[in-house]
Amino acid sequence: MSAPRPTDRLLLPVGHRLGPVYDVDGSRPVALRVRIGSREEELSDAEASVWLAAHVPGNRPGSGPGRGAEVVAALRARGLLAELVPGDAAVAVARGLRARPLGIGLGEGGPGGTSEVFGLPDRPLLVLPGQAGQRWQTCLLAPDLWAAAVGSVALRAADDDHQPTRAEAVAELDLLLPLLPEVLAAGCGYLDAVDRPAG
């Protein structure tokens, strides 16, 4: 399966997986719970199947025959799937999403120690080469994906005072977004809605 190119449109799952709920009588009233921002969503079997399938790079749930397209539309309406079209159109969606880690950063690894490794101390799950690893780290520090793209341009600039232009940040976003399917598939992070906490 080839990695998505910057020109591919992406359909990505949003939210922190919280598993199924079984009652003490063995029934399963909720196939899958997902926390997204400050709210919690309960997914049916069909919805859970599509949401989980969206974690597999290259999958386009809902693109075939059957009820998939309906389910995808419903999940998109609830913010549980996000479609990101490369270029300027992705900016508005990227402003509403942030990256969150699962596991920890293990540091340098891979051939020549030039990659960034993520996972658990005894269980590395993801190796991202050089700039890809730095881009994911930038995502984790930023309040949203658009801010991550802007920050990433600023970090790479030779001049400390460089103010990234919108075109530069859009180009950076086009490089950053294709990393997400691999990170999500490895279970080393998830996308969350930008939201304010309760309380």
Added chain:
Amino acid sequence: MSGLLAVGWQSGVYRDDPVDGENSAYVVLGERMERLPEELYLVWRAAHGAPDHPATRPWTAADVTALAARSQVPAAAVGPALAELGRRGLVAEVGTEGAGRAAFARRHTLVPLAEGLGNTPEQPTVFSYGFAGRPLVQLPRMLYETVALAHRWPDLSAACTGLAGFAAAAGLAQRDATDADRLLASLVGALPVLCSLHVVHLAPAATR
């Protein structure tokens, strides 16, 4: 009585850091990144607790010293390292009762780092967290919910109050679920296990 635990998320560990050629680690603490030289990092790592630590006993400086010794950190270096980590907010004093526990809870929140795997029909009262579909730790329902949802509130004190309120409104009978202080006590008891397995990390209050 009190213990201590590491605060922050491990971003990476690097040999021959270009900054000064030394081995070092980077830790995300709220909105900022902290750089830890190797020995300080080893002490911070040892302040995460242990997977088999009993909930009835806090993770103490003596536990940190014993664990850090496995990484060849001399016992005499642990005290000064913990003092520096404490000054920088990278280690928290964790009171296990009363005012000490409440103060810790007001100053910190937790961030989940594992996937919630839910429960099973065979064990409907037991909920698991894990990575890549593999269970790592099992918790009762109320602690499972607290790990999942605590960071919706600015700190652990507000989170336990909010979650206990939800449990009471839902008609749950267990006082461990509906009494905010008892819920906080259960959580604090479980933290050395949860932090050591990277199911959660502690963060300063109001970390988003």
